[in-house]
Amino acid sequence: MDGFSLIELMIGMLLGLIVTAAAIGIFTSNSNTQRATESLGRIQENARVAFELMARDVREGAGNICSRNLPLANVLSNAGTVWWSSGPAIQGFDGGQPFPDAGFGAAAGQRINGTDAIQLVSTSGSGFTVASHNPAPATAQFTLNTAAHGLVAGDILIACDTRQVSIFQMSSAAVTHADTAGTPGNCTTGLGFTDPIDCSGVGQQYQFGANAQVARLRAVRWYIANNGRGGRSLYQAALRNGTGTPGVTVEEVAEGVTDVQFEYLPVDAAAYVAATAVTDWAQVAGVRITVTLRGGQGAINENVGTDGATLQRQFSHVVTLRNRLP
Numbered sequence: 666m667d668g669f670s671l672i673e674l675m676i677g678m679l680l681g682l683i684v685t686a687a688a689i690g691i692f693t694s695n696s697n698t699q700r701a702t703e704s705l706g707r708i709q710e711n712a713r714v715a716f717e718l719m720a721r722d723v724r725e726g727a728g729n730i731c732s733r734n735l736p737l738a739n740v741l742s743n744a745g746t747v748w749w750s751s752g753p754a755i756q757g758f759d760g761g762q763p764f765p766d767a768g769f770g771a772a773a774g775q776r777i778n779g780t781d782a783i784q785l786v787s788t789s790g791s792g793f794t795v796a797s798h799n800p801a802p803a804t805a806q807f808t809l810n811t812a813a814h815g816l817v818a819g820d821i822l823i824a825c826d827t828r829q830v831s832i833f834q835m836s837s838a839a840v841t842h843a844d845t846a847g848t849p850g851n852c853t854t855g856l857g858f859t860d861p862i863d864c865s866g867v868g869q870q871y872q873f874g875a876n877a878q879v880a881r882l883r884a885v886r887w888y889i890a891n892n893g894r895g896g897r898s899l900y901q902a903a904l905r906n907g908t909g910t911p912g913v914t915v916e917e918v919a920e921g922v923t924d925v926q927f928e929y930l931p932v933d934a935a936a937y938v939a940a941t942a943v944t945d946w947a948q949v950a951g952v953r954i955t956v957t958l959r960g961g962q963g964a965i966n967e968n969v970g971t972d973g974a975t976l977q978r979q980f981s982h983v984v985t986l987r988n989r990l991p
Contacts, residue, residue, distance in 0.1 A: 708958045708976065711922060715899050716982045719984075722785050723785060723954070724987055725785075726755045726785035726787055727753075727949075728788065729825050731830070731878055733989065735830045738831040738832070738859070739751075740855070740868065741849050741852070744852075748765065749904040750882075750884075753947065754787065755946055757782070757929055759939055760780055763776070773892060780925060781925055784885070786884045787884075787988075788881070789882065790881065792879055793810060793814045793880065794810040794875075794877075795810070797875060798877065799872075800856065802867045805844075806842075807842075807879055816840060816907075817835070818909055819848075820906055820911075824856065824878070825877065825878050831856040834847045836850075848911070853866070856871045856873070882906060883906070884904040885904070887899065897923045898918070899919045900916065921958050921959050921960065924956070925955070926954075927953070927955075929951070929952055929953075930951035931943065931944075931945070931949055932949075932950045937953045956980055958977065958978050959976070960977070
């Protein structure tokens with residue numbers, strides 16, 4: 666029986682190599698497509714999370730559970746030394762503007778130079794109705810409509826009615842506002858509004874009537890920082906309330922968010938402007954958020970084709986501040 670000649674063997678090997686190369690090409694193409702799809706899905710999911718959580722805070726920014734544009738009496742001791750108890754209820758920072766209390770940095774969780782940030786203060790939850798309030802310095806106590814309010818000594822609270830808003834620290838489980846307990850504590854037992862705040866003695870006394878509201882203070886910052894894994898992420902810094910020990914909790918919210926830009930719409934303005942162009946933060950009624958996200962793996966470049974380039978997308982979303990609506 667005759668065997669294969671060398672030429673026939675070489676032809677067979679060549680055909681086999683052609684089939685193998687075609688199979689490898691198909692596998693590589695499918696693998697690239699799968700990575701692109703996975704990367705795009707991750708980008709879309711991170712964008713959804715980023716917009717959902719940021720929009721929720723922006724929408725409630727500068728809001729309280731009573732009314733808008735009320736005089737604010739902040740009686741916390743050294744109120745201007747911590748960001749969550751000072752400054753406007755909404756404030757933006759352009760890419761070159763550091764936070765007043767924290768500069769830019771390269772460590773994990775530190776804001777990156779060139780990326781915008783926003784700071785928002787509002788009430789947390791629906792709050793509780795005041796049954797009675799005794800402002801006398803020896804008592805300084807709220808009685809709420811329920812004993813199951815969940816508030817604890819050390820909480821930073823907001824009390825409000827139709828005339829004013831007060832920020833203070835709850836000094837005991839009886840919802841008191843003494844001027845000596847807690848950190849930072851209150852500079853006075855008086856919750857009344859003066860400009861500047863009167864921290865001498867018992868300060869400016871003010872009695873909240875029945876049906877006034879009390880709620881925890883909510884304060885958050887949104888910004889871009891290095892995540893310690895060689896990439897960037899969207900971070901949230903928030904006032905830690907409800908534990909009895911006020912402080913700031915920093916959390917990574919969505920990875921792959923490489924940039925965020927905030928633009929602001931003042932009341933009756935025709936266009937959105939950068940933070941540096943806002944002259945009165947009390948007049949800001951809307952915020953346009955633009956985020957840039959980057960996939961974590963090689964993906965299909967939409968302009969060239971399959972080249973292993975990283976997938977990148979940009980999304981924008983407009984949010985209206987509920988408390989600033991006409």
